Amino acid sequence: MNEATFTFRVDESLKEAFGNAAKARDRTSAQLLRDFMRAFVQQQEDSEQEARIREQVQVGLEAANAGHLIPAAEVEARFAARRAGTRRRLERSK
Numbered sequence: 001m002n003e004a005t006f007t008f009r010v011d012e013s014l015k016e017a018f019g020n021a022a023k024a025r026d027r028t029s030a031q032l033l034r035d036f037m038r039a040f041v042q043q044q045e046d047s048e049q050e051a052r053i054r055e056q057v058q059v060g061l062e063a064a065n066a067g068h069l070i071p072a073a074e075v076e077a078r079f080a081a082r083r084a085g086t087r088r089r090l091e092r093s094k
Contacts (some may be wrong), residue, residue, distance in 0.1 A: 006033075 010018075015029075022032045063069075 007052070018032070019029050022029045027035075
């Protein structure tokens with residue numbers, strides 16, 4: 001892992017309070033800051049993924065509202081064929 005130094009200014013009282021809070025949790029300030037940074041980045045990635053999913057759902061809703069639907073029996077038949085193909089491959093690999 002390549003490491004970089006992150007330097008910023010903060011009020012002395014906040015730094016001290018944060019250090020005390022970290023110490024009370026048996027962590028260093030740096031460990032907590034790294035944890036917070038990871039969590040923030042993950043939250044951003046989750047938010048972006050949720051936006052992509054919402055967009056895909058909207059496309060699906062619009063298609064359904066426009067009447068572009070596949071009958072349930074056809075969906076069932078397609079997936080039954082896929083399951084059968086998977087079973088055949090599994091049987092051949094034994």
